[in-house]
Amino acid sequence: xxxxxxxxxxxxxxxxxxxxxxxxxxxxxxxxxxxxxxxxxxxxxxxxxxxxxxxxxxxxxxxxxxxxxxxxxxxxxxxxxxxxxxxxxxxxxxxxxxxxxxxxxxxxxxxxxxxxxxxxxxxxxxxxxxxxxxxxxxxxxxxxxxxxxxxxxxxxxxxxxxxxxxxxxxxxxxxxxxxxxxxxxxxxxxxxxxxxxxxxxxxxxxxxxxxxxxxxxxxxxxxxxxxxxxxxxxxxxxxxxxxxxxxxxxxxxxxxxxxxxxxxxxxxxxxxxxxxxxxxxxxxxxxxxxxxxxxxxxxxxxxxxxxxxxxxxxxxxxxxxxxxxxxxxxxxxxxxxxxxxxxxxxxxxxxxxxxxxxxxxxxxxxxxxxxxxxxxxxxxxxxxxxxxxxxxxxxxxxxxxxxxxxxxxxxxxxxxxxxxxxxxxxxxxxxxxxxxxxxxxxxxxxxxxxxxxxxxxxxxxxxxxxxxxxxxxxxxxxxxxxxxxxxxxxxxxxxxxxxxxxxxxxxxxxxxxxxxxxxxxxxxxxxxxxxxxxxxxxxxxxxxxxxxxxxxxxxxxxxxxxxxxxxxxxxxxxxxxxxxxxxxxxxxxxxxxx
RNA sequence: GGGGCAGUAGCUCAAUUGGUUAGAGUCCCGGACUGUCGAUCCGGAGGUUGCGGGUUCGAGUCCCGUCUGCCUCGCCA
Numbered sequence: 001x002x003x004x005x006x007x008x009x010x011x012x013x014x015x016x017x018x019x020x021x022x023x024x025x026x027x028x029x030x031x032x033x034x035x036x037x038x039x040x041x042x043x044x045x046x047x048x049x050x051x052x053x054x055x056x057x058x059x060x061x062x063x064x065x066x067x068x069x070x071x072x073x074x075x076x077x078x079x080x081x082x083x084x085x086x087x088x089x090x091x092x093x094x095x096x097x098x099x100x101x102x103x104x105x106x107x108x109x110x111x112x113x114x115x116x117x118x119x120x121x122x123x124x125x126x127x128x129x130x131x132x133x134x135x136x137x138x139x140x141x142x143x144x145x146x147x148x149x150x151x152x153x154x155x156x157x158x159x160x161x162x163x164x165x166x167x168x169x170x171x172x173x174x175x176x177x178x179x180x181x182x183x184x185x186x187x188x189x190x191x192x193x194x195x196x197x198x199x200x201x202x203x204x205x206x207x208x209x210x211x212x213x214x215x216x217x218x219x220x221x222x223x224x225x226x227x228x229x230x231x232x233x234x235x236x237x238x239x240x241x242x243x244x245x246x247x248x249x250x251x252x253x254x255x256x257x258x259x260x261x262x263x264x265x266x267x268x269x270x271x272x273x274x275x276x277x278x279x280x281x282x283x284x285x286x287x288x289x290x291x292x293x294x295x296x297x298x299x300x301x302x303x304x305x306x307x308x309x310x311x312x313x314x315x316x317x318x319x320x321x322x323x324x325x326x327x328x329x330x331x332x333x334x335x336x337x338x339x340x341x342x343x344x345x346x347x348x349x350x351x352x353x354x355x356x357x358x359x360x361x362x363x364x365x366x367x368x369x370x371x372x373x374x375x376x377x378x379x380x381x382x383x384x385x386x387x388x389x390x391x392x393x394x395x396x397x398x399x400x401x402x403x404x405x406x407x408x409x410x411x412x413x414x415x416x417x418x419x420x421x422x423x424x425x426x427x428x429x430x431x432x433x434x435x436x437x438x439x440x441x442x443x444x445x446x447x448x449x450x451x452x453x454x455x456x457x458x459x460x461x462x463x464x465x466x467x468x469x470x471x472x473x474x475x476x477x478x479x480x481x482x483x484x485x486x487x488x489x490x491x492x493x494x495x496x497x498x499x500x501x502x503x504x505x506x507x508x509x510x511x512x513x514x515x516x517x518x519x520x521x522x523x524x525x526x527x528x529x530x531x532x533x534x535x536x537x538x539x540x541x542x543x544x545x546x547x548x549x550x551x552x553x554x555x556x557x558x559x560x561x562x563x564x565x566x567x568x569x570x571x572x573x574x575x576x577x578x579x580x581x582x583x584x585x586x587x588x589x590x591x592x593x594x
Numbered sequence: 595g596g597g598g599c600a601g602u603a604g605c606u607c608a609a610u611u612g613g614u615u616a617g618a619g620u621c622c623c624g625g626a627c628u629g630u631c632g633a634u635c636c637g638g639a640g641g642u643u644g645c646g647g648g649u650u651c652g653a654g655u656c657c658c659g660u661c662u663g664c665c666u667c668g669c670c671a
Contacts, residue, residue, distance in 0.1 A: 033628035047631070067621085084629055092631090109622060111604060116620085117632075118606040123663045177670050197671090223670040348597060349667050451671075478671080488671055537671090550664095561664065 002072055002104075008044020012093045014077045021046060021096060022104065024134065025069045026115065035062045039073065039096075042139050045089055047080075048073050048096040061101050068107035068114075068131075074100045122552070126566040129557060141554055144263070145542045149216060151262055152236050152536075155255050161214035161238060166201035168194060168218070174508070174516055175453055177221035180231070188583035194220035194232075197535055199452060200520050202239040203492060206531040207523045211241035216538065225561045228484065228540060228551050232559070236487075236541075239533030245475050245491055248534050249274075249431055252479060252487065256429050263545045268429060276434040277473075285323075285409030287432050290483025292422035295415065297408050299323050300385050304398065309373035311354070315398040323404045324356075324396030326386040327415050331359040331393045342414075346397060346407040355407075356396040360388045413483065425547060428482055434458065435476040438469050438505065446507045451476050453502055454520075455490040456532075465501050479536065481544045489534025496524055 003022040010019065026040035035050040050062040054075075065071065075098040086092035111128055112120040114135035119125070125132040132138055153163070172179045172193035179193035195201075198217045205213045217237045225231065240248060253270045260268045273291075280287050283296045304312035304322035312322050327334075334342075339357055346352040358366040358379075366379045366388075374382075386394050397407045416422060437457050438447040447469055449455065455474045457465060464472040479487035493499045499521070503513045514521060542554040552558035559565055579585065 027631075027633095029630045029633050031627060031630065031633075034630080036630050036633085038631070045631095049629085051628070081629065084631085086631060088631085109604070113605085113621080116605075118620090120605060121601085121663070123601095124605080126663090221670060224668085226670085227665070229670070345666095351667090485671065535671090560662090562662085564662095566663090 006043035007039050007041040007046045008090060010046055010077055010091055010094055012079060015079055015094060017077050018074070019077060019096065020072060020074045021048070022072045025065055025067050025071060027067060028065050037065060044091060046091045046096060048075065048098050050098050054098050058098060058101055064103065066107065068110055069103055070105040072102040072104050073098045123566055126560065129567045133556060138553070141542065141546050141548065142556060144546050145554060148259065148541055148545060149538065151259060152255065155258060156214040156238060159212065159251065161212040162210050164205055164210065164213050164215055166195070166198040166215065166217065170195050175449055177223050180220045180222050183582040183584055185581050196221050197235060198237050200517060202237060202533060203454065203520060203531065204523055206239055206241045207526065207528045211529070214238045225559065225563065227549065228543065230539065230551055230555060230558055231563050234538040236536040236538055239531060241529040241531040243532055245477060245532065248489055248532055249477055252534060259545065260427065264427065266427065272429045272431055274431040274433055277432055277436065278434065280432050281405055285405035285412065288478065288480045288483055288485045290413065290416060291430055292426050292428045292482060293416050295325050295327065295412050295421065297323050297325055298386055300382060303378065303381050303385060306378055307374055309370060312398050320399060321401045321404045322396060322398040323408060324386065324394055325408055325412050326388060327393040327419060329391045330415065330419055331391050334393055342411060346411065350403060350407040350410060352397050352399055352403055352407040356398065358394040360390050360392040360394065362390045364390065430480050432478045432480055434473045436470065437472040437474045440470065447505050449506060450474065451488070451490050453506055454492045456493045462498065465505065469505050484540055484544060486540050486544060487534055487536035489532065491532035494524060494528045494530050499524065
């Protein structure tokens with residue numbers, strides 16, 4: 001070892017010891033007579049002092065020191081003189097009196113410094129990730145990530161789960177996201193697909209009798225990115241045999257309990273609360289509601305039907321919905337202009353036709369440009385429905401149910417953050433259950449599996465497969481943390497008759513199903529145990545437990561919104577020879593339409 | 595594919611209504627200084643205003659196109 005201690009290790013009790021430290025120069029303060037260096041590694045910072053007693057040669061060497069140089073110093077630990085203790089540093093009581101120094105590696109003047117107070121632009125950070133990752137915040141986050149993964153692995157090992165690796169090179173399956181494809185050199189014209197999840201493999205493992213499987217699995221989906229979405233991401237994937245939904249949920253409840261305790265030192269009350277999908281949509285407009293605050297959606301379609309106001313009345317008469325939210329005490333915080341912006345927001349992003357709003361005045365008068373279209377009596381009913389008080393702001397959307405959900409969910413989320421209706425550090429865990437089996441794809445005029453085509457329906461809904469597929473609920477469950485989907489799973493179909501019916505609904509012919517995943521259908525006929533599982537989004541867990549608002553900050557080497565790696569410059573072009581081996585030809589843009 | 599925001603010195607930002615030689619802090623280089631910890635003080639260097647067109651007597655500023663990054667809808671569990 002080149003060092004005897006780390007830079008976060010030494011305390012007053014080490015005074016007098018001769019030590020060797022290595023690290024990066026975090027900062028230096030040159031006083032001519034003496035030079036102070038904060039030496040940094042991932043464990044902390046220690047002040048090292050060059051003074052005349054270090055000797056002329058060492059002092060001379062010290063003058064060359066610049067930030068981010070990698071140096072090794074040997075010296076004795078001493079208490080800092082009275083009045084110069086730095087209470088901000090754990091090592092702040094002591095300093096190293098340098099006897100010799102070696103500059104292990106000079107640092108070129110970097111484009112930015114890892115811990116500089118004004119964070120550089122993200123593209124610069126990503127292009128120079130080695131500097132960015134050197135910073136305290138990123139190091140903290142990656143340590144947190146490592147702890148979370150270890151905690152998960154330990155937990156599942158303790159519960160007799162077996163860690164099994166599944167292939168990265170698989171085959172493309174229909175449904176779900178767009179695949180990342182890898183061309184085969186041996187079989188020209190064919191492609192592997194990178195796994196969107198190890199779903200099918202883990203079901204095979206169940207059939208093979210490994211009744212508790214777990215894996216920290218890299219997954220790939222070639223879809224557009226978001227603040228909480230990367231094209232390659234990591235799941236804690238697990239599957240269990242001879243279980244029902246409650247067993248899976250109970251298992252994950254236990255993991256949440258331990259995580260909250262280990263990471264935040266918080267006690268979580270189990271079982272975690274549950275809400276059905278239908279209830280979540282009704283009360284919050286979304287299947288992953290942030291339950292750290294209220295501001296629930298309120299239906300007033302019946303009142304709208306009584307109104308003269310044509311916009312409301314026609315929507316109500318057409319069987320659509322008029323729903324709204326109330327922001328307590330927010331009337332004065334939202335000017336006409338801000339409300340106009342909100343209107344534009346729900347129109348452009350969610351297809352709402354408009355945003356109706358009322359400010360509650362003193363004396364309970366509702367004021368709004370549209371107020372004149374309502375009788376005083378009806379306005380009073382609205383106020384009562386929303387439980388309004390003077391100073392409140394009521395926002396309403398009149399539209400199809402789905403549009404009211406989306407628009408009001410987005411407004412609720414926005415207002416909740418802006419009005420600080422919750423403590424951002426607070427954590428809320430809950431389950432959403434009873435998802436629909438299918439949603440309707442209007443473009444393709446057919447049903448889609450909401451989760452995946454092997455999801456089992458609720459036993460009481462099985463007959464609806466024939467009569468009312470849209471009402472058929474799945475044994476599916478999502479773990480929601482702070483309004484973010486942190487995991488999701490299902491109990492799988494292990495009955496080939498039901499499986500066939502589901503394929504039929506999805507418009508998949510028997511031959512096609514056999515061709516695409518015959519291996520699973522076959523396996524299901526050779527002694528498949530009832531089974532189910534879940535996958536947790538590890539990147540999101542880190543994000544949520546770390547209080548971060550960006551998934552890129554939870555990943556050592558993330559991609560940009562255009563799925564590029566700015567450091568390695570991936571994706572890149574390849575040699576003609578490589579293409580030839582694969583029998584591939586790159587089309588020009590104008591050929592694409594052919 | 596659609597909508598929005600941003601791009602000015604190595605970095606973070608400023609630049610009035612379109613008007614003189616594009617500024618500040620920091621970093622970098624040189625100098626001073628024996629207790630600093632965002633050290634301080636003095637001096638210096640550093641610019642294709644993302645790129646390409648256009649309007650204008652004159653463009654960092656206005657218009658068109660384009661590239662990159664971010665947020666978002668669609669997409670995605």
